[in-house]
Amino acid sequence: MDVYFQNPNPFSGVDNIPPPLSSDFINVSDYLVLDDDVVANPNSNWSLSSETPESSDKAGSINDINVINQGFSDEIETSINNNSNNNMNIKRKSRGMNETTVEVTPRVTFRTRSQFEIMDDGYKWRKYGKKFVKNNSNPRNYYKCSCEGCGVKKRVERDREDTRYVLTSYDGVHNHESPCTLSYYAPPTMSLVYSNEWQLQQQASANSSSSNYSTNTN
DNA sequence: CGATTTTGACCAGCGC
DNA sequence: GCGCTGGTCAAAATCG
Numbered sequence: 001m002d003v004y005f006q007n008p009n010p011f012s013g014v015d016n017i018p019p020p021l022s023s024d025f026i027n028v029s030d031y032l033v034l035d036d037d038v039v040a041n042p043n044s045n046w047s048l049s050s051e052t053p054e055s056s057d058k059a060g061s062i063n064d065i066n067v068i069n070q071g072f073s074d075e076i077e078t079s080i081n082n083n084s085n086n087n088m089n090i091k092r093k094s095r096g097m098n099e100t101t102v103e104v105t106p107r108v109t110f111r112t113r114s115q116f117e118i119m120d121d122g123y124k125w126r127k128y129g130k131k132f133v134k135n136n137s138n139p140r141n142y143y144k145c146s147c148e149g150c151g152v153k154k155r156v157e158r159d160r161e162d163t164r165y166v167l168t169s170y171d172g173v174h175n176h177e178s179p180c181t182l183s184y185y186a187p188p189t190m191s192l193v194y195s196n197e198w199q200l201q202q203q204a205s206a207n208s209s210s211s212n213y214s215t216n217t218n
Numbered sequence: 219c220g221a222t223t224t225t226g227a228c229c230a231g232c233g234c
Numbered sequence: 235g236c237g238c239t240g241g242t243c244a245a246a247a248t249c250g
């Protein structure tokens with residue numbers, strides 16, 4: 001699963017629009033991708049590996065699914081397909097057993113150095129909860145995509161080990177365009193300052209442990 | 219006045 | 235069964 005970011009550069013090619021004041025922007029000096037997880041549907045009896053001590057989620061990476069399948073000696077068939085909900089269906093079939101399917105939701109976690117916890121990512125979010133979690137004096141905020149029919153959620157909290165950093169987790173995939181791409185002339189109130197032509201491509205690393213951060217700055 | 223945020227309550231999963 | 239924890243709900247408050 002590749003997660004791909006590209007600088008939208010909303011001011012390029014737009015005439016007569018002055019560049020924004022630097023004070024209007026957040027300067028993000030560090031931008032890290034922690035995980036490319038998938039989360040098993042809680043109604044399934046599947047469990048995925050690579051669960052971290054800090055996480056109670058049934059989370060694992062695509063690579064972990066392969067590991068699990070390799071450990072399934074009777075496994076004779078496995079397939080991964082996108083389903084109508086923009087999640088993935090994984091089917092597996094073993095000798096003498098019926099085919100079973102599990103729906104998994106992609107999860108991506110970012111660690112961003114920022115003094116602000118809310119950064120515009122191009123989508124419109126509605127806050128639906130706030131919680132103080134164990135071993136973290138900073139609250140965790142819960143957001144849903146406000147677009148009707150889109151079930152993507154995001155969690156935002158300060159890193160308990162270094163409060164200069166913000167941890168942002170996205171669950172699911174948007175089934176619609178970013179509103180930011182539709183309204184070019186309405187820059188968000190808070191935007192990231194991108195490095196020139198920066199691109200981030202998430203590593204399809206076999207090592208999906210959240211303790212091993214992959215640096216994606218340039 | 220509609221949209222959004224806040225916040226306490228509620229619920230489910232898990233370990234003991 | 236009970237307590238702890240994380241996630242969600244929903245009514246009230248606030249904002250634009």
